[in-house]
């Protein structure tokens with residue numbers, strides 16, 4: 296857990312730097328730095344950079360274990376003939392971050408990374424999961440669209456043992472320690488980034504959440520640029536909301552229509568008596584929001600045929616559970632992390648709630664309205 300938290304803290308620094316450079320008006324470095332994957336989702340230097348540093352740092356920390364990592368990115372684009380300039384940017388971002396690894400109580404590599412070291416580190420994350428053994432699961436940048444828009448995203452790292460998520464760490468660089476700071480920070484950030492480029496170290500606005508299975512506790516600490524200076528008095532236990540009346544509950548869901556049916560969840564919300572406007576948030580920050588009691592419900596119903604990937608959920612699931620919440624598929628069954636890179640056998644959608652009362656009502660409402668839906 297300690298290694299995982301430090302690694303995620305370090306990875307978040309890389310993301311913050313890349314995000315700042317993307318947001319600079321007319322920045323030379325921003326041109327051409329957002330790429331499209333085959334499914335047309337965006338990918339940036341940060342996705343590959345984080346995957347490379349997490350891969351290297353975990354392997355370095357656990358040298359005597361032959362660790363396995365399942366992660367989202369591959370090296371195909373970077374290894375291709377027109378990927379050279381991009382690869383160079385990844386090399387620079389990774390070296391800039393790894394040189395500071397000692398600030399997080401981690402080791403820097405003896406020599407600066409060359410292109411082939413980066414490709415090797417990325418390729419190392421080639422595990423395909425499964426029901427037996429132990430493997431790490433990484434989404435280097437969860438919510439890349441939020442990331443390129445200067446909005447919410449997460450670095451998500453989890454450990455799975457024999458098909459069960461045993462620990463999860465969620466780095467949320469734009470999700471402040473207190474909900475009330477959220478609007479203030481985003482407005483201030485947008486304003487300040489136009490006036491003067493943010494320097495690394497000047498932003499202590501994010502948080503890192505983490506939990507270990509079976510502890511019955513989940514924790515949060517501020518994002519820091521020097522782990523040695525982390526003030527542990529600022530770390531605290533997080534707990535789900537105690538609200539169980541739908542009238543006072545808030546639900547959150549993905550921003551993108553492509554990822555969930557907003558009309559179906561709007562109908563569900565109405566039928567269970569939810570009155571507040573849904574909060575649409577990019578990335579697994581939605582899971583952090585539930586674990587911390589900022590919202591009570593998360594619902595996601597993807598189009599038929601879409602298969603959820605384990606790295607988009609593993610870290611968030613264990614954090615929500617340990618913080619006291621309930622998360623299942625729409626049939627009320629736990630998400631199954633034992634069947635490879637996909638959440639195979641997922642029944643219709645995902646429902647996470649702060650408690651069993653709300654969860655029960657929503658699962659019931661899905662059953663009642665499913666057949667008349669177009670999903």
Ligand SMILES: [Mg+2]
Pocket residue numbers: 342367434435436437438439
């Ligand atoms: Mg991702």
